[in-house]
Amino acid sequence: MFKKIGFRLIFAVALTSLIIIGVFAYFNVKSQSDSLISEVERHANQLGETVVSSTRFDMMLNQRDRIQQTINSIGTQPQIRDVRLINKFGEIIYSSDSTNINKMVDKRAESCYACHSEDKPLEQISITERTRIFRVHPDSNRVIGIITPIYNGKSCWQAECHAHPKDQKVLGVLDVSISLAEVDKAVAIREWEIVIFALVAIIALGLLIAFFVRRWISNPVNDLLDATKQVSAGNLSYAIKEHGNDEIGKLGESFNNMTKKLSDARMQLFQSDKMASLGRLAAGVAHEINNPLTGVLTYSSFLLKRTKDNPEFQEDLKVIVRETLRSREIVKSLLDFARQSVPKKNNADINEIIDKAIAVIDNQLSINKVKIVKHTESNLPDLFVDANQMQQVFINLFVNASDAMEKNGGTITIKSQRISVSPYGSTQIKKATCSKRHSLMDNEFKIDGLPSLKVKIISDSKESLIHLDPVYGKHRNSFNLDFKNNRGTKFVCPECSISLVQQDKVCPKCSAPVLVFEIEGQGTYEVCSSENSDWEKWDFVDSAGLKEYIEVRISDTGYGINRDDLSKIFEPFFSTKGQKGNGLGLAVIWGIIDNHNGSINVESEVGKGTTFIIRLPLAQQR
Amino acid sequence: MNNSSNILVIDDEQVIINAVIKICSLENYSVDAALNVKTAIEKISKNYYPIIICDIMMPDGDGFQILDELHRTNRNSAVIMMTGYSTVENAVSSLYKGSVDFIPKPFTVDELLSSVSRATNYQQIKDKQKQLLKNKYNCEILYVTCPAKYLRLGYSSWIFQEREGSVIFGVCDLFIKTIESIQEIEYLDADTEIAQGICCASFKCGNDRIHKVLSPVSGRIVEMNEKIKSNPSIIEKDPYFEGWIYRIIPANIDYEIKNLIPCSSDRL
Numbered sequence: 001m002f003k004k005i006g007f008r009l010i011f012a013v014a015l016t017s018l019i020i021i022g023v024f025a026y027f028n029v030k031s032q033s034d035s036l037i038s039e040v041e042r043h044a045n046q047l048g049e050t051v052v053s054s055t056r057f058d059m060m061l062n063q064r065d066r067i068q069q070t071i072n073s074i075g076t077q078p079q080i081r082d083v084r085l086i087n088k089f090g091e092i093i094y095s096s097d098s099t100n101i102n103k104m105v106d107k108r109a110e111s112c113y114a115c116h117s118e119d120k121p122l123e124q125i126s127i128t129e130r131t132r133i134f135r136v137h138p139d140s141n142r143v144i145g146i147i148t149p150i151y152n153g154k155s156c157w158q159a160e161c162h163a164h165p166k167d168q169k170v171l172g173v174l175d176v177s178i179s180l181a182e183v184d185k186a187v188a189i190r191e192w193e194i195v196i197f198a199l200v201a202i203i204a205l206g207l208l209i210a211f212f213v214r215r216w217i218s219n220p221v222n223d224l225l226d227a228t229k230q231v232s233a234g235n236l237s238y239a240i241k242e243h244g245n246d247e248i249g250k251l252g253e254s255f256n257n258m259t260k261k262l263s264d265a266r267m268q269l270f271q272s273d274k275m276a277s278l279g280r281l282a283a284g285v286a287h288e289i290n291n292p293l294t295g296v297l298t299y300s301s302f303l304l305k306r307t308k309d310n311p312e313f314q315e316d317l318k319v320i321v322r323e324t325l326r327s328r329e330i331v332k333s334l335l336d337f338a339r340q341s342v343p344k345k346n347n348a349d350i351n352e353i354i355d356k357a358i359a360v361i362d363n364q365l366s367i368n369k370v371k372i373v374k375h376t377e378s379n380l381p382d383l384f385v386d387a388n389q390m391q392q393v394f395i396n397l398f399v400n401a402s403d404a405m406e407k408n409g410g411t412i413t414i415k416s417q418r419i420s421v422s423p424y425g426s427t428q429i430k431k432a433t434c435s436k437r438h439s440l441m442d443n444e445f446k447i448d449g450l451p452s453l454k455v456k457i458i459s460d461s462k463e464s465l466i467h468l469d470p471v472y473g474k475h476r477n478s479f480n481l482d483f484k485n486n487r488g489t490k491f492v493c494p495e496c497s498i499s500l501v502q503q504d505k506v507c508p509k510c511s512a513p514v515l516v517f518e519i520e521g522q523g524t525y526e527v528c529s530s531e532n533s534d535w536e537k538w539d540f541v542d543s544a545g546l547k548e549y550i551e552v553r554i555s556d557t558g559y560g561i562n563r564d565d566l567s568k569i570f571e572p573f574f575s576t577k578g579q580k581g582n583g584l585g586l587a588v589i590w591g592i593i594d595n596h597n598g599s600i601n602v603e604s605e606v607g608k609g610t611t612f613i614i615r616l617p618l619a620q621q622r
Numbered sequence: 623m624n625n626s627s628n629i630l631v632i633d634d635e636q637v638i639i640n641a642v643i644k645i646c647s648l649e650n651y652s653v654d655a656a657l658n659v660k661t662a663i664e665k666i667s668k669n670y671y672p673i674i675i676c677d678i679m680m681p682d683g684d685g686f687q688i689l690d691e692l693h694r695t696n697r698n699s700a701v702i703m704m705t706g707y708s709t710v711e712n713a714v715s716s717l718y719k720g721s722v723d724f725i726p727k728p729f730t731v732d733e734l735l736s737s738v739s740r741a742t743n744y745q746q747i748k749d750k751q752k753q754l755l756k757n758k759y760n761c762e763i764l765y766v767t768c769p770a771k772y773l774r775l776g777y778s779s780w781i782f783q784e785r786e787g788s789v790i791f792g793v794c795d796l797f798i799k800t801i802e803s804i805q806e807i808e809y810l811d812a813d814t815e816i817a818q819g820i821c822c823a824s825f826k827c828g829n830d831r832i833h834k835v836l837s838p839v840s841g842r843i844v845e846m847n848e849k850i851k852s853n854p855s856i857i858e859k860d861p862y863f864e865g866w867i868y869r870i871i872p873a874n875i876d877y878e879i880k881n882l883i884p885c886s887s888d889r890l
Binding site for chain 1: 638641648727728734813
């Protein structure tokens with residue numbers, strides 16, 4: 001429970017407020033109690049003075065009964081504990097408590113100490129020195145005692161009665177003790193009030209913080225946590241719904257953005273794999289169909305020749321020949337799509353290619369009332385591409401765009417610009433060697449259409465080849481499953497049997513040996529030898545930083561493509577044009593872009609239009 | 623003329639062999655067959671076949687091995703490559719390596735027969751040339767070789783690179799000599815994209831035979847020779863200058879040039 005942010009925060013705030021309220025309460029109570037006591041003190045002092053001056057006359061007349069009566073009547077007041085009059089010898093002459101009369105007071109007693117500490121009576125002492133606070137018993141109420149000295153006066157030594165000597169200064173003292181019970185009670189109540197206030201304040205503060213923490217932190221963080229769980233479980237379409245405009249809201253927003261990008265990338269990867277396998281399938285099917293088709297076509301055209309005199313046969317045979325020729329065209333376009341041939345690349349200006357493509361279909365576009373708007377970045381560096389194939393790509397896209405707008409016409413917007421993208425997952429290893437400069441590229445074994453890296457593995461006196469993905473960051477490695485990868489396994493160059501294992505280094509993820517390849521002119525490439533790890537490192541590429549691309553966006557103002565179709569448009573034979581198209585156009589485009597190590601994406605909104613985004617790598621591949 | 627020539631057909635599919643035999647028998651050719659490269663090479667070493675029709679891809683090898691074997695044993699058979707559309711590039715490079723023609727599978731009777739007839743004529747011209755050389759006559763009486771600085775695809779079509787970057791394209795005299803007189807030419811429209819090794823024009827000749835001309839380069843057709851439209855015989859009279867067919871903006875000439883034979887080598 002204490003691990004939750006909310007509780008930690010509440011605890012910290014409660015502790016802080018406890019300290020603040022405590023300190024505040026201490027000084028508050030102290031000052032209140034001080035002022036109350038000083039009030040009582042003043043009151044007692046005044047009382048003492050009053051008693052002294054009111055009994056003065058009686059003293060002078062030596063009317064002791066009256067003095068005693070006055071003291072008694074004062075002593076009966078509820079808060080006054082005791083009123084005593086003590087003479088200079090320390091004898092209690094009058095007291096509200098009659099049992100104390102004629103008792104001697106010890107000069108060293110607490111009440112006398114202030115004046116008699118020097119063993120001689122002082123003449124003038126301040127009020128604070130005349131005041132004392134004490135307890136009669138340890139568990140009784142506090143009492144404040146104040147002594148009022150009775151000074152010698154002219155009338156005193158001239159009085160007839162027991163006249164005091166003239167040189168005596170203090171004749172005696174009046175000691176008034178007042179109970180502090182009321183004051184103590186008030187202070188105690190005040191203390192309780194403050195404790196209760198502090199508790200209420202802390203609880204209220206805690207609840208308030210709990211509420212806001214839940215609202216501003218816990219809930220959004222939990223949402224984020226749920227979202228990460230969903231995403232890690234593979235649900236990439238999960239998005240965080242509400243997010244405010246605070247930091248967590250922005251985190252949520254960027255999280256959504258990230259998952260979207262991730263899902264796009266996964267779609268692309270998925271598409272790439274799918275297209276590659278479809279391509280192989282199509283090529284295989286087309287190739288296999290070619291032979292039987294040759295049989296049908298040759299025999300039917302042969303019969304057509306042989307039955308020249310028989311018009312009845314001629315008609316039917318012509319249909320067979322015509323339809324077989326049509327099949328031949330379909331196979332041809334299928335192979336166009338599947339063509340795994342390397343593009344014939346040259347340096348070319350992409351804007352020029354676009355211009356050429358526009359020139360080719362300009363007529364057709366103007367008939368369809370299609371306007372072309374170009375926002376091409378000038379002075380773009382040359383791309384290393386098959387200009388012919390790229391032109392085909394653009395023409396196909398323009399024709400598609402024009403078809404999507406049909407009779408009403410519209411606008412095709414073309415944008416070209418330079419962009420930068422991270423190299424991880426997109427850079428291909430083209431020439432890998434062992435330390436003795438033997439090539440480790442295997443053209444026979446291709447991974448996703450690209451020559452793989454071959455490594456001979458020797459384990460328990462058995463030998464085999466493993467193939468590694470040539471694309472940095474994709475890990476589509478092919479390991480021989482019959483081979484158990486254990487401690488004794490050796491990884492060597494198939495030609496010279498030199499070890500490819502990096503000395504003094506293990507995979508930071510799984511501690512398996514690390515294989516090292518020399519890449520001609522591009523440093524070394526390191527990869528974990530375990531099939532379970534995806535660790536790999538290519539400093540040369542990493543340090544080169546972002547990879548540069550030229551991006552071309554082709555937008556139309558046509559129907560748009562609905563969501564369901566969007567994922568299928570690059571598949572062969574998928575067409576929305578009905579009889580008009582064979583559904584291979586975009587598949588061929590995809591194949592061409594893929595052969596150029598580029599990527600093609602589509603964004604579309606039904607009713608608004610479609611945008612195709614093509615990215616082609618800028619750096620010339622060595 | 624002489625239709626008794628022997629043909630060897632090499633393909634791993636019996637149905638295609640049968641089809642070729644049937645078709646060739648229409649024109650009274652006698653046809654021998656081999657189902658794989660190994661038997662084919664055995665047969666070549668034993669007999670002389672003026673014409674060999676060969677599939678490029680076979681289980682135990684490819685058509686290039688046949689070409690190499692012919693070259694090694696110094697036999698000048700005319701080789702026609704058969705291939706699927708997927709391996710057009712291979713077919714084009716086979717033209718560089720000495721085959722005389724290729725036909726994409728699947729093919730019709732007419733396509734095969736026109737190719738075979740050209741190969742037969744080609745073979746006869748070459749034989750005659752040999753004879754003449756032996757007798758130390760000048761061989762140029764038989765056909766005009768194409769000018770230096772021209773490049774040709776096999777023996778059939780040529781290109782000349784113009785200064786502006788475009789190329790002009792036409793057919794070689796030897797090709798014209800292997801076909802009958804041209805009666806009609808079927809063109810592709812301007813602005814059409816063509817690829818190297820793909821048919822880009824058809825000559826309709828006497829005898830109702832249609833001969834297809836393969837494009838030596840990939841690119842876009844920008845212009846065609848209007849003169850030969852009205853008068854196809856210009857091609858026969860001046861195949862290298864007045865009788866050009868298309869002007870093409872090449873797309874990948876730097877790459878494709880390796881499959882073209884420089885005509886200057888013909889004069890050595």
